Amino acid sequence: MTNVTLKDEKTALLIMDYQNDILANMGEKKSPLLDRATGVLQAAREAHLPVIHVVVRFRAGYPEASPRNRSFSAIRQTGRLLEGTPGAEIHERVAPLSGESVVTKRRVGAFSTTDLEVILRSQGITKLVLMGVSTSGVVLSTVRWAADMDYELVVVEDCCADGDEEVHRVLTQKVFPRQASVISSQEVLAALK
Numbered sequence: 001m002t003n004v005t006l007k008d009e010k011t012a013l014l015i016m017d018y019q020n021d022i023l024a025n026m027g028e029k030k031s032p033l034l035d036r037a038t039g040v041l042q043a044a045r046e047a048h049l050p051v052i053h054v055v056v057r058f059r060a061g062y063p064e065a066s067p068r069n070r071s072f073s074a075i076r077q078t079g080r081l082l083e084g085t086p087g088a089e090i091h092e093r094v095a096p097l098s099g100e101s102v103v104t105k106r107r108v109g110a111f112s113t114t115d116l117e118v119i120l121r122s123q124g125i126t127k128l129v130l131m132g133v134s135t136s137g138v139v140l141s142t143v144r145w146a147a148d149m150d151y152e153l154v155v156v157e158d159c160c161a162d163g164d165e166e167v168h169r170v171l172t173q174k175v176f177p178r179q180a181s182v183i184s185s186q187e188v189l190a191a192l193k
Contacts, residue, residue, distance in 0.1 A: 004187070004191055006049070006127075010127050011049055011125070011128075012049060012051070012120065012125045012127070012128055012129070013049050015041060015051065015054070016054040017056055017132050017133050018034075020086055020091055021088060022056075022081075022134070023091055025163060036158050037093075037094050038093050038094060040159055043192040047192040050123055052101045052102075052103060053094075053100060053102045054114070054116065054132070057083045057105075058083065060083070062075075062082075064106040064107075103119065107141075108138055110145070111142065111145040120151075126151060127151065127153070128142075128146055129156060130142060130154065130155050131160055132160055133162075134161065134163060135162035136167045139155065139171070140171060140175070153180035155181070155182045156183060156184070156188055159185050
């Protein structure tokens with residue numbers, strides 16, 4: 001077990017892209033993923049950690065989705081993640097409570113096109129506990145950006161998921177450990193007791 005301290009005033013939980021349209025792609029992984037995420041989220045709330053929800057949403061007509069951006073132009077074609085639609089909403093099992101920040105992004109990473117850094121800085125946050133879908137999308141982009149900004153990082157491996165299991169494995173076992181502690185949801189629960 002990794003020795004990680006999480007119960008302090010400088011730690012926040014970021015739950016990223018746990019939205020209906022995104023989770024719909026997880027198939028049979030969706031329910032166990034939500035079970036683990038719900039447990040971590042509840043433990044973070046009980047430990048009084050700031051919880052910040054990060055979502056990706058687009059305006060009507062997708063003005064943010066350039067045809068040069070392969071990922072977002074594909075989303076544009078499907079009509080997914082459109083503001084005001086049920087698919088763009090955070091899944092009800094991990095929905096924000098009153099007082100929890102919701103940060104809307106227009107790109108992959110949690111810091112790009114958002115005010116996340118302002119929220120973290122104003123609260124004196126220096127350590128981030130990350131969980132999100134997908135591992136190769138929002139989690140990877142956020143790990144890289146946050147590490148460059150000198151945040152201490154913890155990735156909750158089994159509260160992240162990717163459509164490609166091998167990509168998830170390589171990122172969580174080979175890439176992320178260079179910049180983050182990678183631990184399980186059970187280790188998070190133990191650290192927050």
